Amino acid sequence: MVLQELGSKINGALSKLNTASVVDEAAVDSVLKEIAGALLMSDVNVRTVAEMRTNIKREVMQDSIRAGSTSKAKQIRNAVFNELVRLLSPDVDAYRPVKGKANVFMFVGLQGSGKTTSIAKFANYWARKGWKTAMVCCDTFRAGALDQMKQNAIKLRIPYFGNPLEADPVKLAEEGTKHFRDEGYEIILVDTSGRHQQEAELFEEMEQVMDVVEPDEVIFVMDSTIGQAVADQASAFKKSVPVGSVIITKLDGHAKGGGALSAVAATNAPITFIGTGEHFDEMERFDARSFVSRLMGLGDMRGFMEK
Amino acid sequence: FFQRLTGQKPLTREDLSLPIETMQKQLQAQNVSAVAAREICEAVMQDLEGQKLGSMTRGVSTAVRESCEKALQRLLAPKRSIDVLREARAAKAEGRPYTIVFIGVNGVGKSTSLSKVCYYLKNNGLKVMLCACDTFRSGAIEQLKVHSKNLGVPVFEAGYNKDAASVAVNGIKQAKDTGMDVVLIDTAGRMQNNEPLMRSLTKLVAKTKPDLCVQVVEALAGNDATDQLVHFDKALKDFSETTVPRTIDGMIMTKFDTIGDKVGGAISLVHATGQPIIFVGTGQKYTNINKLNAKKIVRVLLQ
Ligand SMILES: Nc1nc2c(ncn2[C@@H]2O[C@H](COP(=O)(O)OP(=O)(O)OP(=O)(O)O)[C@@H](O)[C@H]2O)c(=O)[nH]1
Ligand SMILES: Nc1nc2c(ncn2[C@@H]2O[C@H](COP(=O)(O)OP(=O)(O)OP(=O)(O)O)[C@@H](O)[C@H]2O)c(=O)[nH]1
Ligand SMILES: [Mg+2]
Ligand SMILES: [Mg+2]
Numbered sequence: 001m002v003l004q005e006l007g008s009k010i011n012g013a014l015s016k017l018n019t020a021s022v023v024d025e026a027a028v029d030s031v032l033k034e035i036a037g038a039l040l041m042s043d044v045n046v047r048t049v050a051e052m053r054t055n056i057k058r059e060v061m062q063d064s065i066r067a068g069s070t071s072k073a074k075q076i077r078n079a080v081f082n083e084l085v086r087l088l089s090p091d092v093d094a095y096r097p098v099k100g101k102a103n104v105f106m107f108v109g110l111q112g113s114g115k116t117t118s119i120a121k122f123a124n125y126w127a128r129k130g131w132k133t134a135m136v137c138c139d140t141f142r143a144g145a146l147d148q149m150k151q152n153a154i155k156l157r158i159p160y161f162g163n164p165l166e167a168d169p170v171k172l173a174e175e176g177t178k179h180f181r182d183e184g185y186e187i188i189l190v191d192t193s194g195r196h197q198q199e200a201e202l203f204e205e206m207e208q209v210m211d212v213v214e215p216d217e218v219i220f221v222m223d224s225t226i227g228q229a230v231a232d233q234a235s236a237f238k239k240s241v242p243v244g245s246v247i248i249t250k251l252d253g254h255a256k257g258g259g260a261l262s263a264v265a266a267t268n269a270p271i272t273f274i275g276t277g278e279h280f281d282e283m284e285r286f287d288a289r290s291f292v293s294r295l296m297g298l299g300d301m302r303g304f305m306e307k
Numbered sequence: 308f309f310q311r312l313t314g315q316k317p318l319t320r321e322d323l324s325l326p327i328e329t330m331q332k333q334l335q336a337q338n339v340s341a342v343a344a345r346e347i348c349e350a351v352m353q354d355l356e357g358q359k360l361g362s363m364t365r366g367v368s369t370a371v372r373e374s375c376e377k378a379l380q381r382l383l384a385p386k387r388s389i390d391v392l393r394e395a396r397a398a399k400a401e402g403r404p405y406t407i408v409f410i411g412v413n414g415v416g417k418s419t420s421l422s423k424v425c426y427y428l429k430n431n432g433l434k435v436m437l438c439a440c441d442t443f444r445s446g447a448i449e450q451l452k453v454h455s456k457n458l459g460v461p462v463f464e465a466g467y468n469k470d471a472a473s474v475a476v477n478g479i480k481q482a483k484d485t486g487m488d489v490v491l492i493d494t495a496g497r498m499q500n501n502e503p504l505m506r507s508l509t510k511l512v513a514k515t516k517p518d519l520c521v522q523v524v525e526a527l528a529g530n531d532a533t534d535q536l537v538h539f540d541k542a543l544k545d546f547s548e549t550t551v552p553r554t555i556d557g558m559i560m561t562k563f564d565t566i567g568d569k570v571g572g573a574i575s576l577v578h579a580t581g582q583p584i585i586f587v588g589t590g591q592k593y594t595n596i597n598k599l600n601a602k603k604i605v606r607v608l609l610q
Contacts, residue, residue: 110527110565111591112414120445141591143422143453148446155445196565223414227529228338229566250413253498254538255531278413278444 007296009038010080017073028060028076035080039261048265052083081292088264088288094245094272095217097131102181104188106213108206108241109221110233111194114249114275116145118221119189120152121275121283122247126187127158133187136176137162138169138209141193149191156280159185169193169205174212190215197236210241217244220267224250224257224274231259234266243267249275252282257295317357318367326368327351330375337608339571340530343578350378376605382574383601385583389557391424391519392431395489398518399433404482406490408475408512409559411523412535413496416561418447420523420588421491422454423596429460433488438478439464440471440511441495451493458593461485471495472511479515492517499538508539509546512553521585522555525562526572533579540580561588564595570604 013034020027032053039049056079060072097103105122107115119135127133135153137160139145146162153160161176173190180188190213195202210218220234220243237243246267248260251274260271271286327348334344351374360370391407398405407424409417418441425435437455439462441447448464455462463478475492482490494511497504512520522539524532536558543554558580560573573584584599 111562112416112525114414142450143418143457144446144448144450146446147449148444151445196562198564198567223527225412225525225528225531225535227527227532227569227572228336229527229569232567232569233565250498252501253412253531254500254534255529259529 010035010296013038014073014077014080017076023072025061028057028072031076032057048087052087056080056083077296081296084261084292084295085288087261088271088291090264090268090270092244092268092270094270097126097187097216099131099186101186102177102184102188103186104177104181104190104213104215104217106190106192106210106215106218106241107221108192108218108237108243109194110196110223110226113194113221113223114247115194115221116148116152116191117278118219118247118249118273118275118283119149119191120156121280122273123153123158123187123189124156124280125273125283127156131186132184133158133189134180134183134185135160135189135191136173136180137191138173138176139191139193140167140169140172145191145193152280170208170212173209177213197233203236203240207240218242219245219247219272220263220269221247221249222259222263224248224259225253225255226259231262231266234263238267238269243269245269246271247273247275248286252276257291260291261295317359318355318370320352320356322367323352323355323371326371329368330371334571334574334608336569337571338529338566338569338575339608340533340575340579343571343575346578347375347378347382347574351375354378372609376609379574379605379608380601382578383599383604386581387557387583389519389583389585391585392428392433394518395428395433399488404436404479404487404490405519406479406492406515406517407519407521408492408494408515408517409521409523410494410508410512410539410555411496412498415496415523415525415528416559416588417496417523418450418454418493419591420559420561420586420596421451421493422458423588423593424586425454425458425460425489425491426593427596428489429458434486435460435489435491436478436482436485436487437462438475438482438490438492440474440478441493442467442469442471442474443495447493447495461487471507472514475511475515499535499542502542505539505542506546509543509552512543513547513549516553520553520556521559522557522582523559523561524572524576526560526566526570526587527562528572530575532572532576536576536580536582555582557583557585559586559588560584560599563587563589568607568610570607573599573604574608 013031036049036053059079123133137146137149218241276282331344331348354374395405409421411417429435439448439451465474540555544552589595
């Protein structure tokens with residue numbers, strides 16, 4: 001099943017309850033089975049799904065009041081909602097930058113996922129809060145990559161480091177981060193080329209960049225339109241570098257971003273921000289509750305978001 | 308169990324439902340949309356119900372596989388085929404440049420695909436010009452300039468924040484004046500539901516009246532890929548001021564090298580839109596462009 005269909009699957013299963021005359025344990029079981037199937041096919045971890053199913057059932061059956069079928073459906077919906085929120089909130093926290101020292105973030109992800117743009121937004125976010133912020137370009141592959149960062153940097157009035165004559169991303173990473181560490185920068189953002197697990201050399205390169213950069217956090221940037229391949233790619237990135245948090249981009253489109261579930265499951269890293277447009281201020285703090293609302297088709301997440 | 312199924316008794320729905328359901332799950336796990344998978348399996352059911360299995364060795368699941376293979380092949384067979392090289396040569400014979408506009412959502416690979424098509428046409432002896440109409444995204448113009456330098460072809464540009472439609476029109480004019488055979492027009496990425504941006508794209512397409520309007524989509528995308536195509540096509544119709552709007556002619560599907568065996572996106576897209584896949588992108592080099600290999604996709608899906 002394609003991830004975005006998750007919401008409609010869940011709602012479809014729940015609407016069956018509305019039409020059922022009696023809601024007994026068997027009816028609840030059958031709905032939960034359907035929902036679990038939908039989650040499993042969304043590449044959500046088997047153990048997580050089983051756990052979720054037990055939790056929901058416990059919560060729903062605990063209620064001894066013989067509620068009508070409509071309220072039972074509502075109750076299950078709420079339970080599913082809570083469980084999905086829990087799923088999107090792994091126990092680990094994202095790295096919190098420390099004032100007065102160099103905090104280095106390394107951005108990684110598939111081609112075109114939105115790394116360079118997210119770096120500009122992220123830089124803007126911290127710079128506006130008064131942190132001394134800079135960006136480093138280690139993308140020596142994509143045509144015009146340095147110009148892209150340079151033009152963003154000029155618009156934002158934030159310093160950047162890059163060298164059009166240097167073809168080795170590892171050297172650039174080393175020089176760039178050293179330069180800004182020495183200059184007392186607090187937020188240093190390292191941009192890397194897009195890559196995918198099928199090309200082993202690209203992953204090796206990423207590991208080498210990481211070794212010289214020694215980032216405080218590796219951020220995996222994920223496009224919300226991505227389908228079934230996301231789980232494979234996200235786990236491959238996690239295996240290669242210690243992904244500490246996730247940014248989901250392009251949520252201003254139609255995609256519900258169901259793949260986020262798989263990314264979190266695969267990386268066990270929290271989502272920190274979402275991208276909602278191409279402009280530098282179009283990035284919002286991730287909020288699991290409004291995200292799940294959108295995923296389940298319970299209304300748009302905008303308006304719920306903390307800016 | 309197999310004895311009974313492989314015998315001369317005609318296949319019933321009950322015999323078929325389990326293997327077909329398994330097949331449907333497999334297709335969906337490989338990024339075929341639920342709707343497409345369901346319809347394909349429906350076709351398989353219709354094909355096999357009531358049939359007798361010939362040889363003893365041919366089990367039900369084999370029959371399902373074979374039938375499914377046929378259904379998939381049928382789906383992927385282009386209803387219209389587009390031969391870019393032949394069309395471009397025909398335009399050249401008429402003494403006018405052949406124009407292609409590349410459209411699509413952000414980051415799918417429009418500019419890269421444009422550079423690959425340039426490489427392909429140039430190697431086939433055509434004089435190609437690039438036209439930088441992404442006047443919004445940082446670095447977009449320099450990106451095309453790098454390709455222009457690498458490939459040894461001219462690029463037309465008029466700087467950032469310019470009206471993209473006018474840049475395109477002027478670019479085509481310059482191509483005519485300088486005796487170019489092909490103009491490849493790059494556009495800014497945009498989300499399918501961004502109305503102002505979709506309107507300005509419609510304007511660009513209406514003004515340039517390209518010979519070919521291709522939408523670039525990623526093989527990585529899930530259901531959203533279909534949504535992108537449907538909404539771009541609809542916008543080109545709805546926002547057009549003419550009675551015969553210029554709409555999408557076909558697609559380029561990129562990033563096939565990044566999806567492993569999850570190649571089902573091609574099936575969902577063709578199923579939902581009926582648009583032909585003109586090229587597929589299989590990497591980040593100029594040579595990584597191919598015609599769609601339907602056999603290979605079906606083989607990967609059913610392996
Ligand atoms: N609509 C929208 N577009 C976005 C968002 N984030 C990034 N983009 C666009 O997506 C496209 C690709 O973004 P980039 O930042 O270049 O992606 P990248 O990951 O750096 O790409 P590579 O370096 O080639 O791997 C650009 O057109 C961006 O403007 C978002 O949240 N919403
Ligand atoms: N692996 C792989 N990467 C690709 C392919 N096609 C494009 N890319 C990469 O995807 C990223 C984005 O490509 P672009 O051509 O800049 O995408 P675009 O659609 O023009 O992006 P915007 O103009 O920002 O909307 C780049 O890193 C490309 O190298 C492909 O077939 N395979
Ligand atoms: Mg980049
Ligand atoms: Mg582009």
